[in-house]
Amino acid sequence: MIFFLSGCFVLGTNKNYHPFDAKALDKVQPGVTTARDVVDLFGAPTDVVEMSNGNAYIYSRSVAKGTVIWLLIVSFGNYDKQIDQIVFFFDDHDVLAHYGISLNAKNAEYGLPF
Amino acid sequence: MPNTDFHFKKTTAVLIGCLCLMLANVGCINYRIVREVEGDKIQDPAARFAAGVSTMDEVLRQLGAPKEVISIQNKDLLVYQRALLYENRLSFGIPLLDIAFGGNADISAYGGLKRYDTLTFFFDTKGVLDAMVFEKGSETPYFRTLFSQ
Numbered sequence: 001m002i003f004f005l006s007g008c009f010v011l012g013t014n015k016n017y018h019p020f021d022a023k024a025l026d027k028v029q030p031g032v033t034t035a036r037d038v039v040d041l042f043g044a045p046t047d048v049v050e051m052s053n054g055n056a057y058i059y060s061r062s063v064a065k066g067t068v069i070w071l072l073i074v075s076f077g078n079y080d081k082q083i084d085q086i087v088f089f090f091d092d093h094d095v096l097a098h099y100g101i102s103l104n105a106k107n108a109e110y111g112l113p114f
Numbered sequence: 115m116p117n118t119d120f121h122f123k124k125t126t127a128v129l130i131g132c133l134c135l136m137l138a139n140v141g142c143i144n145y146r147i148v149r150e151v152e153g154d155k156i157q158d159p160a161a162r163f164a165a166g167v168s169t170m171d172e173v174l175r176q177l178g179a180p181k182e183v184i185s186i187q188n189k190d191l192l193v194y195q196r197a198l199l200y201e202n203r204l205s206f207g208i209p210l211l212d213i214a215f216g217g218n219a220d221i222s223a224y225g226g227l228k229r230y231d232t233l234t235f236f237f238d239t240k241g242v243l244d245a246m247v248f249e250k251g252s253e254t255p256y257f258r259t260l261f262s263q
Contacts, residue, residue: 049183051190052239056183077148085179089170097241100174104154113149113200 011110014064020084020103028088028099035094042086054091060084063105067112082108146203148226153181153196156231158248163235170241177233189244194233198252201226227260 024041027033038057039045045057064081084105091097162168162176173192180192205222229251236245 049185051183051185052188058179058183073143073145075144075146077146079148079150081150081152083153083181085181087174087179087183089174098171098174100177100179102154102178107154113147 008068008070010066010068012066012068014066014081015062017061017063017084017105020059020061020086025086025101028096030096030098033096035088035090035096038088038096051089054089054097055094057088057090059086059088061105063108065108065110067110069112076113078111078113080108080111082106142207144203144205146201146205148199148201148203150199150228151197156194156196156233156248156250158250159233159246160248163243163246165243165245168243170235170237170243173235173243180235188239190237190239190241192235192237196231196252197228198231199226199228200256225260227256229254229259 020042027041028038035055035057042059046060047058049056049058061084062081064079066080067076067078069076082104084103086099086101088099089097159177163173170190170192177194181195182191182193184191184193201224203222203224205220205224207220207222230249231252232247232249234247235243236247238244
């Protein structure tokens with residue numbers, strides 16, 4: 001049994017991450033908050049997209065967890081990457097129209113590929 | 115009465131032989147299974163949103179931030195996506211031959227398939243849903259898709 005279970009086990013984490021400030025999110029209000037306010041609160045956006053009637057500022061963070069197991073002649077690898085993302089949509093006057101939040105980075109898991 | 119002693123010794127010898135063979139080939143034969151996931155699960159949106167009725171604000175509130183935001187002529191797109199990669203790799207090599215004969219036998223085969231679950235919303239300039247497309251690529255069968263033309 002020990003012979004068959006001989007091998008290696010590796011866990012790894014890749015982070016492009018620092019959590020979004022929950023207090024900063026509370027200050028965001030559609031119809032009131034401007035693009036300048038958002039930049040002051042969250043810093044430089046990861047990406048900016050020009051929309052048909054305004055702009056979208058995208059803030060992205062990610063966490064990836066990798067698991068590798070080498071057994072005698074079989075190896076298994078699993079890589080799970082999850083993302084925290086906030087997208088702010090501003091109108092032509094740079095006032096926040098709406099926004100979406102997905103906070104999934106905490107759900108990244110170590111595991112097996114099946 | 116059958117000679118159980120002899121049978122036992124033969125079985126033991128075969129087992130030990132197999133173990134020695136496997137031990138000698140550690141690092142030479144390898145079967146690897148790899149899975150990569152990026153993004154959260156995506157559900158069919160048909161029951162929740164309707165073209166001409168739902169707005170961008172409703173979609174954002176229910177589904178959160180999209181993976182991508184795209185603007186094309188008079189249309190704004192929100193793209194939600196999850197990528198799922200499966201790879202199987204079998205490799206077989208006999209380095210001892212390299213020492214004995216100066217040549218190495220090395221065979222490997224692998225197949226990788228990346229499938230996407232993609233949900234795309236098309237909005238008009240007023241932010242009203244014009245159309246939506248949902249494709250659940252992860253439900254396509256692995257081997258049949260891998261070996262299809």
